[in-house]
Amino acid sequence: MxxxxxxxxxxxxxxxxxxxxxxxxxxxxxxxxxxxxxxxxxxxxxxxxxxxxxxxxxxxxxxxxxxxxxxxxxxxxxxxxxxxxxxxxxxxxxxxxxxxxxxxxxxxxxxxxxxxxxxxxxxxxxxxxxxxxxxxxxxxxxxxxxxxxxxxxxxxxxxxxxxxxxxxxxxxxxxxxxxxxxxxxxxxxxxxxxxxxxxxxxxxxxxxxxxxxxxxxxxxxxxxxxxxxxxFVAEFVGLNNKVPTEVSDGRAWLLGTSVPTLAGSVTAGGGLAMVRPESVVVSADPSGASTVSSVAFLGPISRVYATLPDGTVISAQLASSAARVLTPGDRVTVGIEPGGVLVIPAE
The missing domain is CATH 3.40.50.300 (P-loop containing nucleotide triphosphate hydrolases)
Structure with a gap:
């Protein structure tokens, strides 16, 4: 040694x-x-x-x-x-x-x-x-x-x-x-x-x-x-979705949920939340407001792409056993786990 x-x-x-x-x-x-x-x-x-x-x-x-x-x-x-x-x-x-x-x-x-x-x-x-x-x-x-x-x-x-x-x-x-x-x-x-x-x-x-x-x-x-x-770190390390959000009092409202913002985030007003695919929750829902656009099989995990009501395409990382029930065109509800997000200025 x-x-x-x-x-x-x-x-x-x-x-x-x-x-x-x-x-x-x-x-x-x-x-x-x-x-x-x-x-x-x-x-x-x-x-x-x-x-x-x-x-x-x-x-x-x-x-x-x-x-x-x-x-x-x-x-x-x-x-x-x-x-x-x-x-x-x-x-x-x-x-x-x-x-x-x-x-x-x-x-x-x-x-x-x-x-x-x-x-x-x-x-x-x-x-x-x-x-x-x-x-x-x-x-x-x-x-x-x-x-x-x-x-x-x-x-x-x-x-x-x-x-x-x-x-x-x-x-x-x-x-x-x-x-x-x-x-x-x-x-x-x-x-x-x-x-x-x-x-x-x-x-x-x-x-x-x-x-x-x-x-x-x-x-x-x-x-x-x-x-x-x-x-730069958020974009270089790992995959990210950029989801439009509004920030106030240290929290961001996106995908129907209020989540805390990380240090360095926009402090008030509009911005883009950097959301990891594994933090996105996709649930089959015939009355859901979002639509599955594609599903990519990656072995034990799959990447599910869904189009939100405003036209934003978001990716979610799911276990392949959960993603197999989803096909393009399916209606779904898209949410987010309640962890912190970094919010950057809107481009």
């Missing part, structure tokens, strides 16, 4: 010509914590990781690891393990030799480094493949080797930059869970960069949503999902 260290990025900026890739980013990662930075391409998440790794230099601001400023420490002296989208395995080395390569550079005895590499391969479930070459492995297996290689040197910080994006969906989900299991087992402080919201929510202790070089919100996955702090 590795003893985790705290990581602090304080007021980081990074300017490329006229482009500000980072705009005052401040982020604290607790020892042993896994934080995921989530956001669209160009939001600054990979720039932040590269500055932490020492592969790029901040225009201003400080980077500290374990309370020590590492701004002037070269990348090869920062004691960090890195796993990227490209596996970058040495094709002429076996799996065992790939994993032990970093230990060889550090002057570890052959017996010790091979023993350590074997332990890591066992941890990632590749003990049976120690003498194979990269070309003999699947993409998911190669990425496991890359993870084992990064962890073999017992880094103080593990950096993961879109490590799963080149894999197919099923392997990506399996390896995502494996990375989390290994990270918890080893205890290494980890920064995980991704544009995939499901990946971030599933793997992280906390998720930071970035937009245009700024950190819009940093919170535990469930809190981030249920209580988005800004319209």
């Amino acid at each position: 590795t003893e985790g260290v705290a990581v602090d990025l304080v007021d980081l900026t990074r300017v490329y010509g006229n482009v500000k890739a980072l705009d005052g980013l401040t982020l604290h990662i607790e020892p042993g914590e896994l934080v995921a930075l989530l956001g669209p391409s160009g939001c600054g998440k990979t720039t932040a990781l590269r500055i932490l790794a020492g592969l790029d230099e901040a225009t201003s601001g400080t980077v500290s690891v374990g309370g020590r400023d590492v701004g002037r420490v070269p990348a090869n002296k920062r004691d960090m393990g890195m796993v990227f989208q490209a596996y970058s395995l040495f094709p002429h080395l076996t799996v065992l030799d790939n994993v032990s390569f970093g230990l060889k550079l550090r002057g570890k005895a052959k017996r010790d480094r091979l023993s350590r590499a074997a332990d890591l391969l066992d941890l990632v479930g590749l003990s049976e493949h120690t003498h194979k070459y990269a070309s003999e492995l699947s993409g998911g297996q190669q990425q496991r080797v890359a993870l084992a290689r990064a962890l073999a040197i017992q880094p103080r910080v593990l950096l993961l930059d879109e490590p799963l994006s080149a894999l197919d969906a099923k392997v990506r989900a399996q390896l995502r869970d494996e990375i989390r299991r290994v990270q918890l087992d080893v205890g290494t402080t980890t920064l995980f960069v991704t544009h995939d919201q499901e990946e971030a929510l599933a793997i992280a202790d906390r998720v930071g949503v970035m937009n245009r070089g700024r950190l819009e919100q940093l919170a535990a996955p469930a809190d981030l999902y249920a209580h988005p702090a800004t319209p």
Whole structure:
């Protein structure tokens, strides 16, 4: 088990010509914590990781690891393990030799480094493949080797930059869970960069949503999902309906129900409520005022689209067993569960 260290990025900026890739980013990662930075391409998440790794230099601001400023420490002296989208395995080395390569550079005895590499391969479930070459492995297996290689040197910080994006969906989900299991087992402080919201929510202790070089919100996955702090976070994380509403006294009236508004909402007057599909209730009702427009089967769940009396189309996420009784043209009643909603200004 590795003893985790705290990581602090304080007021980081990074300017490329006229482009500000980072705009005052401040982020604290607790020892042993896994934080995921989530956001669209160009939001600054990979720039932040590269500055932490020492592969790029901040225009201003400080980077500290374990309370020590590492701004002037070269990348090869920062004691960090890195796993990227490209596996970058040495094709002429076996799996065992790939994993032990970093230990060889550090002057570890052959017996010790091979023993350590074997332990890591066992941890990632590749003990049976120690003498194979990269070309003999699947993409998911190669990425496991890359993870084992990064962890073999017992880094103080593990950096993961879109490590799963080149894999197919099923392997990506399996390896995502494996990375989390290994990270918890080893205890290494980890920064995980991704544009995939499901990946971030599933793997992280906390998720930071970035937009245009700024950190819009940093919170535990469930809190981030249920209580988005800004319209950007609400729209980027999860699906949302935008339902016309009226706000007064901290409550919004929509779909026949009064619900509390979240912090950052419109405080009075008209707006659009950001409503998650799973918060929408659809009930078969021959006298209902809404109409089913389509039903999309998604396995254990289905997405039901209904047209409201004002012409707004709203989507609801239902168990497929409940949705199977609904067909296009059916009359329904549409309601909402009494949780909080974020209300943004009407477009």
